[in-house]
Amino acid sequence: MKHNVPVFGFTKTRHKPTWGLDPDGIILIPCFTFSIFTAPRIGKWRTIFETLPKIADKIKWENRVKKVMWRGARTGDRWWLTEIGERKNDSSLDIQFIDWKSGKINRHYSDNFKTVQQYCQYKYLLHQEGWSYSNRLKYLLLCGSPVIYANFYEWEEYWYHLLKHDYNILVFKDKGNEKLFKNLTHAIGYDDQKAKFIGTNGKALVEKYLSEQAVLCYFRNVLIEYEKLFTYKPVKHPNAMKIDEFLVGYSS
Known part of the structure; x- marks a missing residue:
């Protein structure tokens, strides 16, 4: 569906229509988890951003399992890949x-649950x-x-x-191509230098581009460009609330 005004969204795909919306008309903005996430042992992004790399750095590469x-809920189209792991015929x-x-x-989730800290x-x-x-x-x-x-x-x-x-x-x-998936996992397991290289670069990407300051800078630039579409000067609504309070549903 075409629309005449920009639509802000956390995500989009060109693989299929995003809830009937034209992906070209969706302006991507930072997900609410860049403020706070209510999942167990996560909380504020600012805190995780500062603490998780320190936890990871204490776990030597050679000592990692x-x-x-992967752990996750039974949502979306995760069955094929997860079923490969749950056969338990590949150590x-x-x-x-x-x-x-x-x-x-824990009374909230099954015993095989892992915290994001344990992922490291x-x-x-x-x-x-x-x-x-x-x-x-x-x-991750x-x-x-x-x-x-x-x-x-x-x-x-x-x-x-x-x-x-x-x-x-x-x-x-x-x-659907289990052979290619197994080839990928086995190849990275045999090439320790490459695995560490990719992991280090992935961590560096987040630390450089997804800091709180970088996220706010991106959001600010989006709003500056959006403002240019206005033919009037917007004013703050008397009942306006902080964006993180609105997205998460309570004050952080």
């Missing part, structure tokens, strides 16, 4: 669904899209381990143009 790790894969139900360790204990990480995009990618990259991005439907956030295959991420698009 030599497996491809290099630790890919499992989690359930949001009471476990022995693994040498290789997997990122899967959900119903649309998944906002977890920036957290901060661990400094190479991330395999299963980008089947080409959902993108505003900063994804910075992702470069074989440089700061490993992009996998061949859904």
